[in-house]
Amino acid sequence: MLELAGVSHVYPNGTRALDNVTLSIPRGMFGLLGPNGAGKSTLMRTIAGLQAPTSGSIRFGDIDVLAEPDMLRRTLGYLPQDFGVYPRISAYRMLDHMAVLKGVGNAGERRELVEHLLNQTNLWAVRGKAIAGFSGGMRQRFGIAQALIGNPELIIVDEPTAGLDPEERNRFLNLLAGIGENVVVILSTHIVDDVADLCPRMAVLAAGRVQLEGSPRELIGSIAGRVWQRTIPHTGLAEMQAAHEVISHRFFAGEIIVHVLADSQPEGFAPVVGGLEDVYFATLAETRRPATAAAAA
Numbered sequence: 001m002l003e004l005a006g007v008s009h010v011y012p013n014g015t016r017a018l019d020n021v022t023l024s025i026p027r028g029m030f031g032l033l034g035p036n037g038a039g040k041s042t043l044m045r046t047i048a049g050l051q052a053p054t055s056g057s058i059r060f061g062d063i064d065v066l067a068e069p070d071m072l073r074r075t076l077g078y079l080p081q082d083f084g085v086y087p088r089i090s091a092y093r094m095l096d097h098m099a100v101l102k103g104v105g106n107a108g109e110r111r112e113l114v115e116h117l118l119n120q121t122n123l124w125a126v127r128g129k130a131i132a133g134f135s136g137g138m139r140q141r142f143g144i145a146q147a148l149i150g151n152p153e154l155i156i157v158d159e160p161t162a163g164l165d166p167e168e169r170n171r172f173l174n175l176l177a178g179i180g181e182n183v184v185v186i187l188s189t190h191i192v193d194d195v196a197d198l199c200p201r202m203a204v205l206a207a208g209r210v211q212l213e214g215s216p217r218e219l220i221g222s223i224a225g226r227v228w229q230r231t232i233p234h235t236g237l238a239e240m241q242a243a244h245e246v247i248s249h250r251f252f253a254g255e256i257i258v259h260v261l262a263d264s265q266p267e268g269f270a271p272v273v274g275g276l277e278d279v280y281f282a283t284l285a286e287t288r289r290p291a292t293a294a295a296a297a
């Protein structure tokens with residue numbers, strides 16, 4: 001279990017990226033969903049012990065993460081949002097090298113581990129190719145392979161599916177799903193479907209704060225009977241937004257399908273079963289409301 005209590009972070013320029021984040025994250029896949037700038041990467045780096053928060057505490061089992069970041073690192077697998085540099089050496093050699101750095105000293109043991117990881121991440125056939133020449137999906141699978149060295153009990157993946165095509169995304173999510181239920185896996189993403197497809201528990205982070213926490217099923221249940229749908233001409237969105245609380249809209253065949261949140265059926269709308277996307281957008285709309293009201297005042 002990973003426990004965060006009152007974690008806040010203010011960058012030197014005054015940006016409050018995290019504001020009193022308190023979360024209990026059990027074993028299994030946990031989805032951390034939030035828009036760009038919500039504070040997800042700051043939170044992931046903080047949990048990984050790579051940057052100290054301004055205040056708050058983080059515990060992983062018996063480890064006090066802020067006091068003993070090295071202890072955490074021994075049991076951590078981290079796939080950052082951006083690796084930065086992709087080396088010109090082969091996936092096999094790179095994994096072997098990283099296994100040495102993580103303390104797998106025995107050559108035979110290391111060979112077995114590297115071969116296992118390359119097979120697990122479906123990279124065996126390209127093990128001799130330079131990582132610099134990998135596609136985005138292959139890089140992300142390599143990222144998971146390196147994160148799994150040393151049997152981590154806490155795995156953090158930061159926006160792993162951004163930019164992947166649907167086939168690679170599926171392949172990546174299948175890989176994550178197979179990692180196991182006995183470890184804590186935190187999937188940070190702005191893609192609602194990643195969380196809906198994989199995570200039994202989740203939280204929404206926006207403006208540095210936890211806005212919502214629970215199971216996707218519970219959260220979807222919380223808006224049941226309050227989501228309504230209507231198809232409007234593609235020019236009608238602004239008018240619709242002025243009249244109703246539009247939580248989402250999407251284009252379809254040149255028209256727009258809008259979803260609104262309301263306690264009773266608005267005229268011209270039909271009831272629709274809301275999904276996690278509706279929960280997410282309703283939460284973001286709620287988050288923005290005080291700011292909008294303050295701006296108008």
Ligand SMILES: Nc1ncnc2c1ncn2[C@@H]1O[C@H](COP(=O)(O)OP(=O)(O)OP(=O)(O)O)[C@@H](O)[C@H]1O
Binds near residue numbers: 016159
């Ligand atoms: N080193 C930094 N110095 C100052 N402000 C920062 C720094 N890093 C991030 N921020 C700011 O903190 C806030 C949270 O950023 P963060 O990268 O954690 O969000 P995010 O949810 O991961 O967003 P994205 O998906 O765009 O990466 C943003 O307003 C960002 O501009």
